Amino acid sequence: MQDTTIQTIPTIIAGLDRQQADFDYTMTELGELVTAAGMTVSSKVTQRADHIDAATYFGKGKVEEMAAQARGEDVPIIVVNDDLTPSQTRNLEKITKLSVMDRTELILRIFSSRARTREAKLQVAIAREEYALPRVHPSANPLDQQGGGRGASGGATANRGAGETQLELDKRVIRKRITHMRNELKEIMRAQDTRRDRRIHQALPSVALVGYTNAGKSTTMNGMLQQYGLTDKQVMVKNQLFATLDTSVRKLQLPNHRHFLLSDTVGFVSHLPHHLVESFKATLAEARDADLLIQVVDFADPHYREMMATTEETLNAIGVKDIPMLTVYNKADLRPDTHYPDREGMTLTLSATDPNSIRLLGQTLNELLYKDYVTTDLLVPFTKGDVVNYLRDNTEVKSEHYTDDGTAVTAVLGPIDRGRFAEYVQAAVAAAK
Structure with missing residues (x-):
């Protein structure tokens, strides 16, 4: 797999229609991925075919047709809407005299160009090395290209063995690189886990935006940040698949002084390569640990149902289960027959660029995140000023006054804080008797 920067190069996209229900949709998506690259x-x-040709994926006639079309259009690359075996790629390149790229390599190239943080770069690099490992071929080794000799112990046999040894050496080097990068990634994730544990200790509810790439997750996040006065903390928005791979976490404060964490995660795409799903489990830890998921759906896209199915499949693949989910049908402004903003149970229909929609989203989050919060009386000793400061900074304080025994505070607390400050709750109960 060559690691070169692709600029605006004309490309033929090719797919084998085996009567898959989503074939047309995935071909359209492939074109968008090519543009993103x-x-x-x-x-x-x-x-159209009933089966895949083991040698060339497409039938021989179709391969020759593509080669002729590429020559006529002066196209140097064919991108195939599926994963190819290493031998299929080599055979197609040999017959067509063109570069051949499968869907996985295309997505890996996009991810490589988008990675910004060390964490994202490591995850992409691991996925690329794992993709490359079975594609290391003896023909790429000079030792395997030497001419043969004579006799039972002659050059042909010896050189073939040398080529095989070099092949195993190449694979061993790749495996070592993968191991080294995984260890480095574990160190980064340990530091992130420490920060996440600290946030959990602070009893901050967490919300993760998930969904298809380019559905409007970042726009939704920026709408919330603007609504609550954090315009300087906004994230990048671009009308492009996989505009960013990095998870962004922001602390928001609702008008009633309640805080929560909002994270914007990497977007999904159909048939996301297995290597990437495995590598990006670390990035998506914010979704696994969230108290609430917001699935942002591009309601204006005719394939939005397929996108929702892809999101569900990917969440299952990374182990995100049994977390409440609020479904947000975004871009309702692009559907003239749709009333918005509107809520029905755990479903919102809105436009992330509409202030009224963002207000409805904030009200909904306030209701869902704090349904287990109750107004609680506490009596905090004067020596525990840090507890009073915590309550002022992180909870909705209804009242506060001094008594002979300490500071009497009435605040709205969640289950974690009620447990943490149980002794002060009990002290308030005893003082009231």
Whole structure:
């Protein structure tokens, strides 16, 4: 797999239609991925078939047709809407005299160009090395290209053995790199786990935005940040698949002085490569640890139901289960037949660029995140000023006054804080008797 920067290069996208229900949708998506990679779609080629050709993926006639079309359009690359085996890629390149890229390599290229933090770069690099490992081939080794000799112990046998040894050496080097990068990633994740544990200790509810790439997660997050006066903390927004791979976490304060954490996670795409799903489990830890998920859906896209199914599949693959989910049908302003903002149970219909929609989202989060919070009386000794400061900074304080025995505070507390400050709750009860 070459590691070169692709600029605006004309490309043929090709797919094998085996009567999959989502074939047309995935071909459209492939074109968008090609654009996201900085290339342009020159034309689209499809073939209907009952099975995959083991040698060339497509039938021989279709391969020759693609080669002729590419020459006529002066196209150097064919991108296939599926994973190819190493031998299929080599055979297609040999027959067509073109570069051939499968869906996984295309997505890996996009992720490589988008990674900004050390964490994201490591995750992408691990996925790329794992993708490359089975594609290391003896023909790439000079030792395997030497001419043969004569005799039972001649050069042919010896050189073949040398080539095989070099192949194993190459694979061993890749495996060592993967191990080294995984260990470095574990160190980064340990530091992140420490920060996450600290946030949990502070009893801050956490909300994670999840969903298809380019559905409007970052726009939704920025709408919330603007609504609550944090315009300087906004995240990057770009009308592009996988505009960012980094998870952004922001602390928001609702008007009633309640705080929560909002995280914007990497977007999903159909048939996301297994290597990437495994590598990005670390990035998506914010979703696994969230108290509430917000699935942002591009309601204006005709394939939004397929996108929702992809989101569910990916969340299951990374182990995100049994977490309440609020479904937000975004971009309702692009559907003239739709009333918004509107709420029905755990479903919102809105536009992330509409202030009224963002207000409704904030009200909904306030209700869902704090349904287990109750107004609680506490009596805090004067020597525990840090507890009073914590209550002022992190909870909704209804009243506060001094008594002979300490500071009497009435605050709205969640289950964690009620347990943490149980002795002061009991002291308030005893003082009231």
